[in-house]
Structure formats: structure tokens, C-alpha cells
Amino acid sequence: MKKGLFFALALVMVSTMTFANGKSEGSSAPKKQFATIGTGGVTGVYYPAGGAISKMVNKKYDTYHIKLTVESTGGSVFNINAVMAGDLEFGIVQSDRQTQSWNGTAEWKDKGPQKKLRAVCALYPESVTLMAADDANINSIKDLKGKIVNIGNPGSGNRGNAIIALENAGLNWKTDIKAEELKASEAAKMLQDGRIDAYFYTVGHPNGSFKEATAGKRKVHFVPITDISGILAKYPYYAKSVIPIKYYPNATNKEDVPTFGVKATLITSSDVPDNIVYAVTKEIFDNLDEFKSLHPAFGVLTKKNMLEGLTAPIHPGAMKYYKEAGLK
Numbered sequence: 279m280k281k282g283l284f285f286a287l288a289l290v291m292v293s294t295m296t297f298a299n300g301k302s303e304g305s306s307a308p309k310k311q312f313a314t315i316g317t318g319g320v321t322g323v324y325y326p327a328g329g330a331i332s333k334m335v336n337k338k339y340d341t342y343h344i345k346l347t348v349e350s351t352g353g354s355v356f357n358i359n360a361v362m363a364g365d366l367e368f369g370i371v372q373s374d375r376q377t378q379s380w381n382g383t384a385e386w387k388d389k390g391p392q393k394k395l396r397a398v399c400a401l402y403p404e405s406v407t408l409m410a411a412d413d414a415n416i417n418s419i420k421d422l423k424g425k426i427v428n429i430g431n432p433g434s435g436n437r438g439n440a441i442i443a444l445e446n447a448g449l450n451w452k453t454d455i456k457a458e459e460l461k462a463s464e465a466a467k468m469l470q471d472g473r474i475d476a477y478f479y480t481v482g483h484p485n486g487s488f489k490e491a492t493a494g495k496r497k498v499h500f501v502p503i504t505d506i507s508g509i510l511a512k513y514p515y516y517a518k519s520v521i522p523i524k525y526y527p528n529a530t531n532k533e534d535v536p537t538f539g540v541k542a543t544l545i546t547s548s549d550v551p552d553n554i555v556y557a558v559t560k561e562i563f564d565n566l567d568e569f570k571s572l573h574p575a576f577g578v579l580t581k582k583n584m585l586e587g588l589t590a591p592i593h594p595g596a597m598k599y600y601k602e603a604g605l606k
Contacts, residue, residue, distance in 0.1 A: 308343040313367035313554050315348050315544075316357035318434075319463035321486040322479075323575050324370040324542065325350055327401060331544075334561040342557040352461070354435030355385050358545065362392050367550045368558065372435035372480065373541040374515045378487040378587040384438065395441045396593035398544040398559055401452045402482050402575045405519040405539040406439045409488060410476035411469060412497040412530055419447040419503055428458040428477035436462060439540070440478035446509050462487055470494035476501065482542065482575030484525035488586070492528040499530040509545045515587065516540060525574070541587040555595025561580060563603060581605060 315332060318324035325348065332346040340347070349366065351357055357369025358379045378384040382391035410416035414425060422444070429444075429451060430437035437459070444451050451457050458474055465477040466487045479487055491498050500521055509516055519539035523531050544562075546555055562569060563581060570576045585605060592600070600606035 299321065308581075311344045311418050311554060312549070313344060313346050313558075314548070315346065315461055316349055316351040316360055316366040316369040318351060318370065319461050319487075320350050321463045321466070321490070323402070323404075323482040323485060323573060324353075327370060327576075328368075330569055331558060331562060334565050334569070335557055336556070338561065342553070342559055344554055346558070352431055352433040354433075354506045355438075356433040358392065358395065359433075361545060361547050362394055364547070364549060367554065368398070368544060368546050370401065370542055371545055372439075373400065373587040373589070374513065375435045375544060376543050377515050380590045393557050394548045395590040396546050396548050396550075396555075396596075397588040397590040398546055398555060398593060398596045399562065400587045401510060401542040401544060401584070402579060403517075403519060403539055404480050404482050404542050405521050405537050406443055406478065406480045406503060407483075407485075407488070407521060407537060408443070408476060408478050408501040408503060409469065409491055409498055409500050412474075414475035414524070416476055416501055419443060419501060420449070421501075422447075422476060423449060423454050424456075425460060425475040426456045426473070428460050428462075428468065428474050430478060431459055431461045434462070435540075436478060436480045439480045442513070443478070443503055443538075446506065466494075469498065472496065480540065480542050482573070483521055484574055488526055488529075491580045495541035497530050500526075500535040506538045509538060513591075536568035543587060545590065546593050550593070550595075552593075555593045556598050557595075559596040559599040563599065563605075576603055587589070 315328040328348040335344055342543040354371040354375040357371050361369045362365040374381050379386045379392040380395050386392060429440040441451050447580040464480045468474045469491050516538050520535050521535040523534050570579055
């Protein structure tokens with residue numbers, strides 16, 4: 279009895295010392311970290327882009343001990359505000375919105391410059407896209423006068439682009455059109471149901487919303503957005519763009535459609551730990567060929583052009599990778 283009691287006490291003492299010294303298997307395991315990427319509507323390109331990034335990082339959980347998740351959101355403005363508030367660690371946002379938030383203009387005029395904003399990388403080009411029903415007789419942006427047009431939900435970069443395009447054509451979105459403010463994911467069905475005449479969507483191509491819109495019974499087409507020299511002069515983050523009609527064989531257009539566009543960019547906050555941003559950056563760049571194969575919109579990416587179109591300072595975690603890779 280005494281011998282058995284001695285061994286039992288000895289075992290308890292050893293266990294206690296092990297835990298006290300922090301050498302138990304459980305206490306020595308690296309701490310699990312969580313992060314979320316804010317994207318956009320599920321029919322856009324932001325959502326699959328975020329999903330691809332999260333899969334690459336989560337595949338290396340044993341290396342990074344980071345669990346990265348994806349959240350469908352209202353878009354660029356929402357993502358920036360959520361990242362600044364600490365509700366999201368990352369957000370995919372339009373390059374124009376990155377510039378505006380950093381400088382404290384547009385939606386951030388009252389809040390002021392968002393100085394915690396940090397850039398990670400640029401992703402792919404996005405085109406300001408206008409689709410209309412053939413029976414609505416809309417062949418140019420000026421033909422939108424008096425029509426029912428979805429300009430996008432509040433909190434989306436898409437909405438701001440639509441308003442700029444309308445104003446450039448001499449149209450007031452509050453008085454010259456009947457503006458709807460739906461999420462882009464709802465617009466294709468609304469167009470096919472005859473509840474709107476046209477809708478704007480700033481997005482990479484090919485895109486699920488426009489594939490849905492062109493697959494219905496109501497014939498539809500992309501409307502060219504031309505005479506944009508004033509936009510390009512006033513807003514240097516915009517550039518000419520083209521919508522490849524090959525992706526939409528059911529649209530009634532016969533040729534590629536001219537417009538203008540921005541870049542989708544990945545942003546974060548200065549509050550996000552360096553190791554998390556480093557892991558995300560490294561996995562995107564080290565697996566770039568795999569990433570590019572996931573969507574045609576990613577096909578134009580190079581390591582060089584993914585560092586273009588960034589206004590906010592690059593996050594130290596991302597910069598660490600860029601220096602290691604000889605990109606900076």
C-alpha cells in the first residue's frame with residue numbers, strides 16, 4: 279500500500295512540474311491565430327479570390343498555425359471600414375477606394391484619412407461594366423436618362439464608379455435616372471424579370487452575374503462607356519479597359535466593349551500582426567501560377583504588376599516577403 283501510494287504521489291508531482299514548466303504537449307503547441315478576408319457578393323470575383331487565398335494559407339496550417347476564413351460583404355467601402363474597425367483582418371477593395379480612404383476623400387471625407395490602412399498587393403483589373411436590356415433601347419450611357427438603373431448598394435465601390443460614369447455623361451443619378459441600390463448579386467435576376475432596364479457592376483471578367491444575365495430569355499447587351507478623357511484626367515487611378523465579349527456568347531454584342539476600370543487590391547491594417555500578413559503574402563506569390571489558373575481574370579497577373587496601383591504603405595509583413603523575394 280505504502281509503495282503504491284509513493285508511486286502515485288511521485289506521478290502527481292512529475293505531472294505538476296511538467297505543467298508548471300510549460301513543457302506539456304498542450305502548452306508547447308503554437309497558438310492558433312484567426313483571420314478573415316472581406317470580399318464581395320458571391321457572384322463576383324472578390325469571393326472566389328478570397329476563397330483561393332484562404333485555401334492556400336489553410337493548407338499550410340502546420341507551418342503558420344493560422345486559420346483564414348472568407349466573408350461575403352457589401353464590397354470595397356464596407357471592407358475598408360471593417361478592416362479599420364478591426365472587424366476584418368483583410369479586405370479586397372478597388373484601387374480607387376484605397377486611394378480615397380487613405381487620403382480621406384469621398385466616403386471618408388468626414389472621417390478623415392485612414393492612416394492605419396496598409397496595402398498587401400494588387401490582384402487583377404476590374405472593368406466598370408454597364409449591361410442593359412435590348413428592349414430598353416439603351417445604346418450609350420446617355421440613353422439611361424429616365425430609365426430604371428441599378429447603381430449598386432451603399433458601401434460598394436461599384437456604386438461610386440457608376441455615379442462617376444453618369445456624371446461624366448452629364449447625368450445626375452438622383453434626378454435623371456430612377457436609381458435602384460441593390461447588391462450586384464441581385465441585379466441579373468432583376469434585369470431578366472423586367473424590374474430594371476440596366477445595371478452597373480465593376481468587376482473582373484468573366485463574371486457570374488453577367489453570365490446569369492445573358493442566359494435568360496430577355497436579350498441583353500453591354501453598353502460601351504466612351505468619351506472618358508475627363509475621368510482619366512481627374513482620377514489617375516482609372517485606366518481604359520475592355521470587356522472581352524468572348525466570355526459572353528449569349529450577349530447581343532458582336533465586338534469587345536470599351537470602358538474604364540480600376541484594380542482589385544488586397545488591404546489590411548497596421549494592427550494586424552506581421553506574421554499573418556507575411557503568410558498570406560508568401561502563399562499568394564509562391565503559388566502564383568496556381569492562383570492564376572483559378573479564374574480567367576487572374577491570367578494577366580505578374581509579380582511585378584501586383585505591386586502596382588497601391589496607395590497606402592505596404593504592410594511590414596508583406597514587405598518582409600517582398601525583400602526576401604527580391605521584389606523590393
